[in-house]
Amino acid sequence: MDFISGLSDEFKKLIEFGTEYTWIMQAFLVVLATLVINYFVRKVFDRLAKAAEATSTMFDDILIETARKPVRFFIWIAGVLYAADIVKNVSQEPIFDMIQPAREVSFIALFAWFAVRFIRQGEVVVQQDGVLENPMDATTASALGKLLRLSVIITTALVILQTLGFSVSGVLAFGGIGGIAVGFAAKDLLANFFGGLMIYLDQPFKVGDWIRSPDKNIEGTVEHIGWRLTRIRTFDKRPLYVPNATFASISVENPSRMTNRRIYEAIGVRYDDAAKVEKIVADVKQMLLDHPEIDTTQTLIVNVNAFAASSIEFFVYTFTKTTNWIAFHEIKQDVMVKIIDIVERNGAEFAFPTQTLHVKHEPEMADA
Numbered sequence: 001m002d003f004i005s006g007l008s009d010e011f012k013k014l015i016e017f018g019t020e021y022t023w024i025m026q027a028f029l030v031v032l033a034t035l036v037i038n039y040f041v042r043k044v045f046d047r048l049a050k051a052a053e054a055t056s057t058m059f060d061d062i063l064i065e066t067a068r069k070p071v072r073f074f075i076w077i078a079g080v081l082y083a084a085d086i087v088k089n090v091s092q093e094p095i096f097d098m099i100q101p102a103r104e105v106s107f108i109a110l111f112a113w114f115a116v117r118f119i120r121q122g123e124v125v126v127q128q129d130g131v132l133e134n135p136m137d138a139t140t141a142s143a144l145g146k147l148l149r150l151s152v153i154i155t156t157a158l159v160i161l162q163t164l165g166f167s168v169s170g171v172l173a174f175g176g177i178g179g180i181a182v183g184f185a186a187k188d189l190l191a192n193f194f195g196g197l198m199i200y201l202d203q204p205f206k207v208g209d210w211i212r213s214p215d216k217n218i219e220g221t222v223e224h225i226g227w228r229l230t231r232i233r234t235f236d237k238r239p240l241y242v243p244n245a246t247f248a249s250i251s252v253e254n255p256s257r258m259t260n261r262r263i264y265e266a267i268g269v270r271y272d273d274a275a276k277v278e279k280i281v282a283d284v285k286q287m288l289l290d291h292p293e294i295d296t297t298q299t300l301i302v303n304v305n306a307f308a309a310s311s312i313e314f315f316v317y318t319f320t321k322t323t324n325w326i327a328f329h330e331i332k333q334d335v336m337v338k339i340i341d342i343v344e345r346n347g348a349e350f351a352f353p354t355q356t357l358h359v360k361h362e363p364e365m366a367d368a
C-alpha cells in the first residue's frame with residue numbers, strides 16, 4: 001500500500017508540474033506550427049510563380065516575387081510574437097510590454113519593405129519592350145523609382161514614430177527648424193541633390209548617352225545618375241564620378257543625340273592639274289549625291305576653296321545618314337577612297353609640299 005500511495009503522490013506531482021509548465025509546450029507548438037505554415041507558404045508561392053510565368057503580363061510575376069520574402073517574414077514574426085504572448089502570461093518582466101509595439105512596427109516595416117521591393121522591380125520592368133505602350137528610358141524610370149522609394153521610406157518613418165507615441169507634428173516642426181541648420185552645414189550636398197533633380201527634369205542626357213563638356217575634361221558614356229553623383233565611363237574604361245552640381249555651371253554636349261555625322265575634308269591637287277580641277281570637283285559631288293549612305297537632304301558642298309602654297313584646294317562638306325561612330329568611319333573611308341579614284345581617273349595627282357629653285361645663268365664674259 002505504501003508503494004501505491006507513493007506512486008500516486010509522484011503522479012500528482014507530475015500533473016502539477018505539467019500544469020505549471022504548460023506554457024512551454026504551448027510556445028513550442030506555436031513555433032512548430034509557424035515552421036510548418038512557413039513551409040507550405042513557400043510551396044504556394046512556388047506554384048503561384050509558375051502560374052504567373054504562363055501569363056503575358058509581367059506585373060503579376062514581380063508582385064509574387066516581391067511578396068515572397070515579406071510574407072514569410074510576416075509569418076515568422078507573427079508566430080514568434082504570439083509565443084512571446086504565451087510567455088508573458090506567466091512572466092511579469094517589463095520587456096514583454098514591448099510585444100504589442102514590436103508587432104505593430106514590424107508589420108508596418110514589412111509592408112514598406114514589400115513596397116520598396118515592388119517599386120525596384122517595377123523600375124526594371126517598365127523599361128522593357130511590350131510592357132508599356134511607350135517604354136520608359138532608364139533615366140526616367142530611375143528618377144520615378146527613387147522618388148517613390150523615398151516617399152515610402154519617409155511615410156513609414158512617420159507612421160512608426162506615431163505608433164511609438166511620438167508626436168509627428170512635433171517631429172515635423174523640429175525638422176523644419178533643424179532643416180535650416182542642416183541646409184547651411186550641407187549646402188554642397190543639397191546643391192548636388194538639386195543638380196540631380198534638374199538632370200532628371202531637364203534630361204540633357206540619360207543613362208547610356210555619350211556626353212562631353214568643352215569646359216571640363218569630361219567625356220564618356222553615362223552609366224548611372226544618382227542624387228549626388230553621376231558616374232561616367234570614359235573611353236579608356238575608367239569610371240569618372242562627377243558631382244551633379246557641376247552640370248549646373250558647365251556646358252554639356254550630347255553627341256548621342258546628333259541627327260547626322262559630318263565629313264569635312266580639304267583635298268589639294270597640283271597646280272599642274274589646274275585645268276582638271278573643275279571636272280574633279282564635279283565628279284566628287286556627283287559621287288556624293290549617288291552614295292547610298294550620304295544624306296543629300298542636308299548641306300552638301302564640294303567647291304574649290306583656296307590657292308595654297310603647293311596646291312589648289314577644294315573641300316568636301318557633307319553628312320552621313322548614320323550616327324554610329326564605327327559605321328561613320330567605314331563610310332568616310334569609302335568616300336575618301338572614291339575621291340582618290342576620281343583624282344587618278346582624271347589624270348591628276350595629289351599635291352604635296354614642294355619647292356622650285358630657279359638658277360639664274362649669267363652670260364660668259366669675253367676673254368680679256
